[in-house]
Amino acid sequence: MSKIVVPGQYIVPAYKLKPNSDKQIERYVPGKGTIISQIEAEGKQIPVVVATILGKVLIKEIEKEEKDDVKTFVVVVVPKSNSYIDYEAEFNSKALEAASISINLPKENDIVLVKITKITQKQVNCEILSVEGFGNVLADGGVGANGETAHASLPSGGGSQNLSSHQTIASSQSTALGAQTDDIGENFKGIIRSQDIRSTDRDKVKVIESYKPGDIVRAMIISLGDGSNYYLSTARNDLGVIFAKSENGSGNLMYPVDWQNMIDVQSGLVEKRKCANPFA
Amino acid sequence: MAELKQVSFPPEILARIAPDISLQRHLSIGLRPNLRNFTEFKPIDIASNNELTENNNNVFGSSVIKSGSTTVINTITLGVVEVNSSTKSATTEQLGNAGYTTVYPVIEIARGRSGAPTDEEMILSQTLHETLLHSRLIPKASLSINNYGAAVYDATLSNYSIYYPDLNPQEFELINFNHSKSYTFVLLSHIKIFSRQKSTSALFDLCHLSTVHALSRLQLPRVYISDTTSGTKVSVKSRSSNTRGLVGLSRSNINIDTNKELFYPLVLNNSEDAMVDSSGPFDHSGVSSNFGVVTVADADKEGNDEEGKRSILLADLEGEAEESAILSRLSIISNKSNTIKKISLINGDGNSEISLDILKQALEIAKLRAQQM
């Protein structure tokens, strides 16, 4: 029953009426990948569920608690592929369905992979590398643009951003005031506040024993925040450090021992981190 | 009853968040992230048609090269420069390196940004410029403009006719030709790179190949001067606000004759390939190959040193994982007569140094590749 649709294509009217009456018997709610558009037909404006991306249509009935004469369906369009859908067999397909058609822009309650850039006593600064369920945020990672091969993001204030003139782009009325494109390879930035690092003993958290710069951390977006930072939380068992190198990044890869410690097998060093549970 | 499944990532994600780990995991099972053999180069397709040159008056040589999804489009146009006549008498051999000239490339890599060139673009342009100069590919004499003609207005026919001293000697004598300056061409090239997947060193290889290929197909036109009574005037327009970013415009009376029958090919320096039978475009200039060296920690493998590591030579670096994690690089240009035109070695990583064995291996591979191109 999967019909392929293109953006703008009508899927189904927003409601179906009982023949010869005004009573609604079926209602269709727009889900991911769809919106309601007012389409002119026979002189009237009819609300229609319209696809907004290229993909296959999936219509599911919503189970309601109270008995209702009106059956409600949600209409979803599943896109062709992204980094995760391609490897669907390897992943837990239930998680995939929930996350399906994530776009690369982080939204609230998305699980993301971040790299820690700076720690202070009150919070941890990081940059968002990829969204689980979709893939890397930036299609072009920016590697090599400035003659560097180091896999750190561009330093703020460094790089050639001063010379990338926004005026050369012919855009006008829509450009929000003050919106300046970042330099190549610069990612969205995020903050994990110290009270959001874990769920127990939240006030007694020591940031230095939870994360270090250079760690790769799995976190959840709790708020879009302001123009400069998203706000994230790692207060769950499956959230926390995924990859870390010992001795502040200059040593070897470490493996988690328990949720508070990681060990460097080659040197035997044990370091404190808030680790993610590596098993699903 | 919980299902224990280890957290895993699709390859592109792992390459972005932890490129060195991604690379190590691939190498330890004998693979590369881009699934080529360790010493295998990515195949290169060179377009054989000449559409860009044929369809545009302003383009005199061009080349389109594809490697995977990366596409390199090169167009060469011409500028003219006055020459001091006294240097014309010396022969190319006597001048040594000064007897050769090079191309002025501007490289643009399409990465979703605009504005001033990135370091990478500047490095590529400069390296290409210098490599061609030092490989003595283009003799200065090949670019000199000899026998430029004059355009004369015929009032009865109300159009212009062009006369050259060598082709139309009789008509030319009748013209009051006051020009005694000497000119030479300047090769200006613009390279646009789409869908950059390969590392900077690999891009250099492609740009070098593209430029040599475009030069081999370059056709130089005849030149004529339109205003025969006065000398050439060069006026530079002052920079007003709407020419922001535009380099100064210079107008003069030097014109290019669009008559394609009079076009002649650029003569390149082919003196070294006495041993070579075929006459491919890359025989003399050579083909550039790039390599990287990385150390893999392998337990129980032969050839390891005491700490269980071995150095691997990887050819043609491509992809985020390889580009971020491999810091020791080699770049070798070798031509068909087994002359090394250029060699560049960088030891960027204390763990993966270029040893003599690695260097020999790389040289062999580069020579073999130049023979096959």
Place this chain on the structure above:
Amino acid sequence: MSDRRRLIGPLNTIIPNIGISSNATEADVFKGPSSATRNEDGLRQFFLKTGIIENANGSAYLEVGGNIIQVSVFGPRPIRGSFVDRASFSVECKFLPYISQPNEQLYNNTTVNAGSTANTGPTNANANGRTGLTNIEQKISSYIETALLPSIVLEKYPKSTIDIFVTILSTESSNSGSTKVDAALLGISNWVLNCSSVALVDSGIELKDVVTSGVATLKNDKLLLDPEVISSGEDNENTLTCVVSFMNLRNDEIVGFWMEGDQSKFEESQVEQLIDGCNNMSRQVRANINSYFTSTLE
């Protein structure tokens, strides 16, 4: 003046003008492809491919007649600055530096050198490595932006920007040497818009509808869809040329309208004729694009 970041040749480089041909019989020979196959309704066949640029979120490549266009879409991607509740949108359209741009003499101020009226081709500055956009590029970019803006659901992408980069690799006017015909400029704008729409769909950004566009000329009361620029002898006499862009599945909403002509007065009926013609062409283009997308998903 020198640009220190680029190698643009020695300081005293002169850019020669492209002159005439010393071979008198060669003048006015057209080099472009002349009879590209046309459907019964007047539309030329075009070649379309998406997903070819790997480091962009979406991309498309279009070849029609002598026009070759490549579009890359980047976004949504981070911006710097204060919080915005919807995505910022921008379009940058550039020709390859040495390709002659349509209607150059009129808009780009590339005037013919007084001393050599023999010039029929464009004079050119040292176009290598300029960062600004020429006037023609500004016009095209601005048209594309105006037309695409209503179709993108910007509210779904706060705090980010969506950028479109267009590269025009070849135009019909450069092929034929004809640089005065309006149809050249409007024709290329038409196809750039169609190609950009396709690239946007490829990027997965949510769109209310796919914007498609049609171009037509009305010469001496004769309507011609998708006019082709062939020989350099053509001019704008008594012609009205118009490119109109629609969101066909949203009640045929017009999102872009650009008309050029050399008449000081024109009738409402002429404008209606042109709009209907463009709508016709736009629907056909949409049908073709739809079938292309369906085939990519199978």
